[in-house]
Amino acid sequence: MVRSDTRAQRPPGVGATVWVAALTAGFITSGMQGIVPAIPAIRDHFGLDNFQVGLITSVYLLPGVFSAFAAGVLTERIGPRKVVVGGLTVFGLGGLLLLFAHDLGTLLAVRFVQGIVFGALQSITVGIIGSAALSGRAAHRDQSRRIVAMAASESVFPVIGGMLLAVSWFAPFATQLLTLPLAVVAWFVLKDRQDEPRKAGDAAKVSVWKAPAIVGVQILAAARFIFKFAVLTYTPVLAVDQVGMSAATVGWLVGACGALSAVTALLSEKLASRWRSSEMIFGCMLLIAISLVLIGWAGAAAVVAIGLLLYGIQDGIYGVAHNVLANEMAPTGTRMAYIGLTGTVRNIGKFTSPLLFGAVTLALSIPQTFFAFAGLSVVGAAVARRVAGVQRDLQSITASTDSAEQPTDSAEPERTDEKR
Structure with missing residues (x-):
């Protein structure tokens, strides 16, 4: 473990860094969640x-498909403070501009630029938080802050946007102004250069493409969003068409899924004391398979609900x-670029998920497609198990290196079991 799990032993300012990164990831969700209620009004206008x-x-x-990796490389060169502060400022000023410029061309252009920032900051905040702790319970605790901040923002911004819609169709863009004061805070909290946590046995800078188990890790990155967006897109369709659920009930279930x-996410810290991160993903893949089978079975509304809630748990x-x-x-030496690559792969998963699921429904029914995706999650579990094996081997090498580097005191007398 690179960092201690004890809060008292963490360097000063680490907690503030984690929270700034978490809030950054949360606040920039306003670019989508804050304007969701306004989409019909924008259409009509x-x-x-x-x-x-x-x-x-x-x-x-x-743009997030391309900007995440580029942002990781840029962060390695100029540091996270400039990237985060610059991104938050551009994002907030874009929202400010949309409060005054109301033509469609400006709207789409600003949305495109904000999308670049969204993809970039969502990705590198993972790496910034990782600089506080790479592994263990502390790492899970820090990363859970980001997940919770995003979940809270995704719940609150639609409500605020809906209230602002009473003022005007463009008023919900005001939610994006929150990134401007956060940019000021980030300037004083973040560093120009983030300390690079090093693993025992590491020496020279290593290429991103030579990272251990890179294919498996990236498959797992895409898989989470392939399954997630398939569930969020097609479960409502199945629930309404197959089991007669009301749209309101589906909405409540999706909200409960997000709350779970x-x-x-907060409980993952406890699990980290027993399982490696890859082993947790292995378990999650198996739960995904079960949840997809329950949803696809569609025997009753209660069964679909249990499947959806089980998905939210994992x-x-x-x-x-x-x-x-x-x-x-x-x-x-290339951690931020690696995190950026992972962000790009995740964004690809988001885009391809509905397309993949929809393509399969051309040959199968929606319930059968859920069963097919359950089979894919079993394959994903096998990938996670393979990555866990590589992770165990790396940790064994690290432990051996640490043991070899422990100083010995040759002057210490040899101990025997002889009684005095």
Whole structure:
């Protein structure tokens, strides 16, 4: 373990750094969650059709596929403070501009730029938090702060946006102004250069592409969002069409699912005392398989509800565990670039998930597609088990190196079991 799990032994300012990174990840969700209630009003104001409405979302999410990795490389060169402060400032000023410029071209252009920031900051905040602790309970505790901050923001911003909508169709963009005071705080809290946690036995800077188990770790990164967005997109369809659930009930269940994710994210710290991050993901993959089978069975509304809630239980653990895993498996000297690559892969998973699920439904029914995805989660469990094996081997090497480097006192007399 790189850092102690004891709070008292952590360097001054580490806690503030973790919270600034967590709030950064939470506040920039306002770019989507804050304007969700306003999408119908935006459609009506500009007279958009259904395809054009999709542009409001797609121009925001698409840049994240490319900006996450670039942001990781940039952070290694100029430090996290400049990247985070600059990103928060650009994001907030974009929201300010949309309060005064009301043409569609400006709206889409600002959304595109904000999407670049969104993809970049969502990714590097994982690495910034990882600089406080790479592994162990402290790492899970720190990463859970980010998950909870995001979950809280995703719950609060739609409410605030809905209230502001009573003022005007563009008023919900005001939620994005919260990033401006946070940028000021970040300037004083973050460092120009983040201390790079080193693992025992590491020497020279290692290429991102030579990281151990890089393929497996990235598969697990994409898998979480492939399953998550498939569940969030198609469970409501199945619940309404197959078992006669009301839209309101589905909404409450999805909200409860998110709340459970936040709770289990906090509990992951306890699990870290018994299992490695990769082993937690292995367990989560098996729970995903069970939840997808229950949802796909669609025998009754209660069964679908249990499957959805079971999915929420594992999602918080999975989110924290993979953030920790990415920091643990990142090479020395290129950790932020590795985290950026992981963020890019996650964003690809978000985009491809509904497309993959929808493509399968061309040949299978929706319940059968859930069963097929349950089979994929079993394959994901096998990948997680393979990564766990690599992680165990690395930790064994680290332990051997630490043991070899322990100083010995040759002057200490040899002890015997002879009684005096």
